[in-house]
Amino acid sequence: MLKAFENGADGVMVIGCMEGECHFQTGNLRARKRVERVADLLEQAGIGKERVRMVNLSAGEATKFVAFANEMVEHLTELGPSPINLIRNKQPAGIAPASHAEDSGEKA
Amino acid sequence: MIIGNAKPLEEILEMLEPFDKIIVAGCNGCVTVCRVGGQKEVEITASALRLARESAGRPIEIREETLERQCDPEYLEQLRPFVEDYQAVLSLACGAGVQFMAEKYQSTPLLPGINTDFIGVTERQGEWSERCQACGDCVLHLTGGICPVTRCSKSLFHGPCGGSVDGHCEIDKSVACGWQLIIDRLKALDRLDMYEKLRPMKDWRTSRDGGPRRIIREDLTQ
Numbered sequence: 001m002l003k004a005f006e007n008g009a010d011g012v013m014v015i016g017c018m019e020g021e022c023h024f025q026t027g028n029l030r031a032r033k034r035v036e037r038v039a040d041l042l043e044q045a046g047i048g049k050e051r052v053r054m055v056n057l058s059a060g061e062a063t064k065f066v067a068f069a070n071e072m073v074e075h076l077t078e079l080g081p082s083p084i085n086l087i088r089n090k091q092p093a094g095i096a097p098a099s100h101a102e103d104s105g106e107k108a
Numbered sequence: 109m110i111i112g113n114a115k116p117l118e119e120i121l122e123m124l125e126p127f128d129k130i131i132v133a134g135c136n137g138c139v140t141v142c143r144v145g146g147q148k149e150v151e152i153t154a155s156a157l158r159l160a161r162e163s164a165g166r167p168i169e170i171r172e173e174t175l176e177r178q179c180d181p182e183y184l185e186q187l188r189p190f191v192e193d194y195q196a197v198l199s200l201a202c203g204a205g206v207q208f209m210a211e212k213y214q215s216t217p218l219l220p221g222i223n224t225d226f227i228g229v230t231e232r233q234g235e236w237s238e239r240c241q242a243c244g245d246c247v248l249h250l251t252g253g254i255c256p257v258t259r260c261s262k263s264l265f266h267g268p269c270g271g272s273v274d275g276h277c278e279i280d281k282s283v284a285c286g287w288q289l290i291i292d293r294l295k296a297l298d299r300l301d302m303y304e305k306l307r308p309m310k311d312w313r314t315s316r317d318g319g320p321r322r323i324i325r326e327d328l329t330q
Contacts, residue, residue, distance in 0.1 A: 002155035041152070044117035045160035083163035 001038045001052060008085060011051040011076040012038075013068065018056050028056065047082055050075075109138035109229075110202045111236045112145060112222040117156055120198065123219045124157065124168065127195040132157070132221070133187065133209070134174035135201035142236055144222050145200030147174040153200065153221060178205025184212045191216055244314030244321065250302055252293030257315075259286030265310055267291075267303070 004012045014035050016028030032054050039049035053075070055068045081089065124130065132154045140146025154170045161168040171194065175183040178201035187209075191197065196217040199206040203224040210218035226238040243257045257263045261279045268287035271278025275288045294300050312318075 002152060002159065005159055006155055041117065041156045042159070045156050046163045047159055084159065087162065087165055 001035070002041065005042065005047060005051070005082060005084065008088070010079070010082045010085060011053070011072060013072045014052070014054040015065070015068070016054060016056050018058050021058065047084065048079070050079065051082060109141055109227070110204075110224060111142045111226050111228045111238075112139050112202055112224045114144050114149070114153075114222055115220070117160060120153070120157065120219075120221055121160055124161075124196070124198065127168070127217075128166070129169040129193075129195050131171045131173055131187065131191065131194045131197045133178065133197050133199045133201070134172075135176075135178045135199075135205050136174060137177045137179065137201070137205075139201055139205075139222065140174075141230070143234075145202075147172075149200055150174050153198070175201075178202075178209055181208070181212065184209055187213070241315070243310075243312070244318075245311060247310075250307070251290045252297060252299070252302075254286060254290045254293055256286055256290060259284070259289060261286070265307075 001012050001014070014031060016022065016031045019028060022028040035052055035054040039052050042051060043049035053072060057065055057068065080086075132150050134140070134145050134147055134150035136146060139149075143149065150172050154172050157168060158170060171190070173187065175186055177183050178199060187197070191213050192215070194216070196219055197209060197213070198219045198221045199209055200221040201209070202222070203220065206218055206220045227240040227242060228236045228238045231237050238258055240255060241258045241263075247257075248255060256265055260268075261277050261283065262269060264287065268285055268291075269278075272285040272288055275285055275292075277283040277285050291300070291303060294303050314321075
């Protein structure tokens, strides 16, 4: 997750299985706690804890996935580029290219 | 094992203020097991530091290294070929490892990335508790395998104090009274006679009272 931010992502959305329905039993619950830890680190690093988010989905909920993804994009558009992208690109608004953001999704 | 805890990023950033090119050095020993200073934590710490410094407009170059142990000289030597190329080393090892590395690399500032807390055990994933204070004169054979130095908040040697209530210590209800544990265990072993036996006062010179300690094993030294 942190690498995604280093590689230029403005935000990361982690997707886990529905709570109580994970093949790895508590894998998704632990993933959520780790997302919280990363959020805390991002806050301490001055990037902002609100740039990382975890949602729960089952494999068959494509429509819901699209809704969550759109919601995340809107959220990040409101926040604007991460402080790192502001410095790298010297641009005041708009979401910066996130070359590795597609790697940051995680199915717990 | 030795249990540690990560220092707040803010504190580490303050330590790193004078530097722009550093090594973050982890240790594959105890701090890997307690998830505070192994390779994974080196990656996380280095990443968080790079993010923090770049977002503050002052990027930092970090080399990530994890040694087998930082408390043995042969592994510390692995940094020698390139350590001079860096301005400082942030070590995620225990205090022993940080100090030993500082001794070996006299011209490189060594910074502690974690706080070293205690010698303890893994209660469950993510939870550790203290078991030994390295007093240098083990009495566990007399106390049912429960250490009065560590488990009693006052390190008493003659049984529970007046602060022991319903098996809990007065300092915190979540802390078990060490002496209650000892008595219960001796009862279970049918060895309460050991509790009643008078013993000479403990010689604390083998503990910290005797100053920094050293062991020399003639059968091993060369």
